Amino acid sequence: MKKTWHLSIIFSTTLLFLTSCWDQELLKESKLIYGAGLDYENENEIRTTFAVRNLGIPVSQGGVYSNRILSVSGSSPRDTRIKVDRVLSKQVTASKNQLILLGKEIARKDIDHIFDVLYRDPKGPLDARVGVVDGRAEDMLNLDHIGDTLITEFMSDLIKGAENKTEAPPMTIEKTFRYSKDVGQDYALPYIRFNEDVGAPEINGIALFHQSNFTGVVLPPFDATLLLLMADAKSKKASIVENIGKEHDQGFLTQTVTINIQNAKSDIEYSFQEGNISKAVIHLEVRGNIEEYPQNHLFKESQVENIADELSKKLTERGNNLLTKLQEANCDFLGIGRDLNAYHHEAWHPKQWDKEFTKLNIEAKVKVKISETGIIK
C-alpha cells in the first residue's frame, strides 16, 4: 500500500514536467480550415483554395469572424496544404472543415485521388459536405461572404437546406468514399451555380457521378426530388410543382398544382431472362396534400382524384425521362446493381454491370394519392 502511494506520488510529479513535450495540439495554437475548393490547374497540378478562419479579437470583446481565402497550387492536395501552412501563422488543422467544393473540371477526373488526403488522416473531416461547382471552386470561395454570412457557412447551409427539401442527397466525404468504391451503387453531389440575377450561389440540381467521376450530366432540382423519392430517400420535406396543362387554365397563374409529399414508398420490380436481368420497373407511390391549386376549392372527391390521376401521368413521364438521363450518364443512383447482388445474385455480373446498366430496360410508374386539400373548404 505504502509503496504504491509513493510510486503514484513520484509518477504524478514527473507528469508535471512531461506536459507540453507530449503530443499536445492546443486548440489556441491551431488555425482552422473551414472550407476548401479544389480546381484543375494543369495536367500535373491542382489548385486548392482554403478558407481559413480568422479570430483576431474574441467575440466577447466585439470581434467578428472572418475568413482568409488563400489559393495555392501544387502537385497534390497534401502538397498544397503543406504550402499553405508556410504562409499561415500557427498550425493548420483541417479537422473542422465543413465544406469541400469541386470545380466542374476536376470533378470529371478521379475524385478518389483528390480525396485520398482526407481518407488517411484519422482526424480528417469525414462529415464535411461536398459540392460540385459550375465553373471554378476558387471563384466561388473568393466571394468571401454573401450578405452577412461567410461563404463557408453559406455554402454548407445551402447544401444542408437542399438536403432537407429532398433536392440533394445527403452526401458527406465518408459516403462519397463508400459509394465510389461500390460497383453496384452510384451517387450524386449537389451542383452549385452562381446565379447572376441574384448575385449569389444557388443549388442548381445534382451532379451525377459514376464511380469516382462526374459524368457531366446535371439533373435539375425538380428531377432530383423525384429521383430521391424513387430511391426511398425522402428527407424532412418534399414538394412537387407540376404544370397540369391548358384544360385547367382559368386565368392568371392557374396552370399549376403543388403537392407536399407526406410519405413516399418506392419498390423496384425486376424481371429476368436467361439468368440476366431484362427489365426493372420502379413503382413509386406518393401520398401528399395539395399545397397550392389556385383555380378551385376542390369540394368534390372526384375532382381531387382527377388531379391525382393527371399528376401520376405527368410524373411517370418525367420519371421515365429522368431514368433515360441516368442511363446516359451510366449512374446507377438507385443501386439496382446492389439489389441484384443481394437478392438476385445469379443475375449479378459485376464486371459487366457498366455495360448492362446502360442497356437495361428501366421503367417508372408513379402513383399519386392526395390525402388533404387544405384547411379552408
Add this chain to the structure above:
Amino acid sequence: MRRGKRKSIRNEPYQIPTATESYEAFPSLEKNKEYILSQFHNTEDIKFRKLTIENITCKLAYLDPLVDEDKLQKTIMKPLMEKNTLNIEDTVTSKEYRSSVDLNEAVTGLTKGFVVLFIEGHQHFYLLEAFSANSRAVSEPINEQVVRGSHEGFVENIMQNLQMLRRRIENPNLVIRFFKVGKTTDTKLAIIYLQHLVNPELIDEVEKRITSIKTDSIQTPGYVEEFIEDSPFSPFPQMLSTERPDRLTAHIIEGRIGLLMEGSPSTLVMPVTFFAFYQSPEDYNSRWYIGSILRLIRVASFIFALGLPSLYIATVSFHSEVLPAELILNIKSSLENVPFPPLLEALIMQIILELLREAAIRLPGPIAQTIGIVGGLVIGTAIVEANLVSNMMIIVVALTAISSFAVPSYEMSMSIRLLGFPLMLLSASFGFIGLVFGLSIILIHLCSLETFGTPYFSPLAPLRLNELKDSIVRLPRWLLGDRPTDVHPQFNKQEWRSRRWKKNEND
C-alpha cells in the same frame, strides 16, 4: 534490524492518574480537603462549603463551573438543612447518589460535576449529582439545511443528543454503549444501534476498534474516524458525518451504528456506502419522483465535479476535433489571447476558487458576502478582460464548484474537488486516454473499498439491482420492502404492504 515490537513499548502514552488506584479517605475533614486540593493542584474553581447537620460539621466540595447552582440549592443544601438529619440517602433528592471511601473516586466525581459531601469523623463520603446540563439551544445545522422536514440539529451535549434519538426511536431495542477515550480528556463516546437489527459482528468490530484507541485526547469525531476507519489513505470519507438527528435515525433503522461524542454536534454513521453521501433526508419528504430527480442531479453533479475540468482540458489540448464546428469557434475565440496552457489556466482558477471559499468560511457573514462579490464578480471579470483566463474556463470551473457544492455532505464535496486535480494533470499529459485511466483507477478504488466489512460502492459493486431503488433514485416508500443488505441486518423486511387498503377497498 528487527521490525515491530521495539517501538510499541517505548511509545506507550504517559499515564495521567485518573481513578485507577484507590486512596482511602480520612475521617478528618481537613485532611480530605487537603488531599483533594493537592490532587487538583490548588485550582481556584474548586469550592468548599461548610454545613452543620446534627451538630456535626460537614463539608460540600464541588467544582464550581460544572455544578448547577439551582440543583445544588434545591436537591442538596435545602433538604439537608431543613431536615437536619445525617440519613443522607433519604434526605437528598439528587438524582444520582453514591457513597464511597475512595478519595480518588471523589476526585473523578468532581471532574464530572458531582458534589462530594464529607462528614467529620466519618470515613464514608457521598457523591451527589448536581451536574449543570447547560448547552446551547437546539438549532438547525447550517451545513445540512433542508427546505422541508425536521429543523432539529444535534448540540454539544451528548445526553441531549441521545435524548433526541431516544425520542425518535421509542424502542427498548435501542442500545447505547458508552466508552471513555483519551487519557487526558477522558472523553465520553457513545455508540447507538438497534440490538435486534444490527449485525452482531459489526457491533463487535466497532467496539474492538474503539476500545483499541489509546490516545491522549479526542477532540472531534474526526479523531475517532481516523483511528477506526479501514483505509486511511483513501480520498473518500468512509463514515458519514451528520448533525441531523433524522439522518442518523434513518441510518440506525437501516441497521447501521451511530457514534456520538461529548462536546461535538457532529455524529458519525458507520458503515456507509458511497450513495449515502448523496442522500438527503429531504428526499423522503418530497414526492418520490422529485426526490429521484434530485438524487439523479446529485449523482450527475458527482461526475461533473470530478471530470468536467479535465474533460475540457483534454478536449482543448488534444482532441479539439470532437467539438462541433459551431462550438469550436466560441471556444477558440475565447482562448486566442490567453498566454497559459489550459492546465495552468484551470489550476489558477481552481486555486482562486478554493481561496475564496476558505476566506469566506472564516469571515463573519456580512464580510463573507463582500468577499463573494469581490472574488466572484470582480476577479472573474477582470481576469477575463486581462486575458489571463478564458471565458470558457471560468464557466467550467464555476460549474465544477457549483456541482461539488450540490453534494449534501461537506467531506465528500471536498474529496471530489481534490480528486479533480490529479485527473486534470492526467488529461493535460495524455488527453482522453489519461482521463479514462484516471477515472478507471478511481472506479477500481471505489469498487475495492470496504468499510467495516461492507462494500463501499454497494449496490453498484456488487450489483444489487433491487437496492438501486433507494440509492440512485428513490422509489415510493411502499416499494422499498427490504432494507439495504450491505450491512447484513438481522432481518430484511422493513415494510409490510402498507397500501393493502387499496385492495380491500375493492372487495
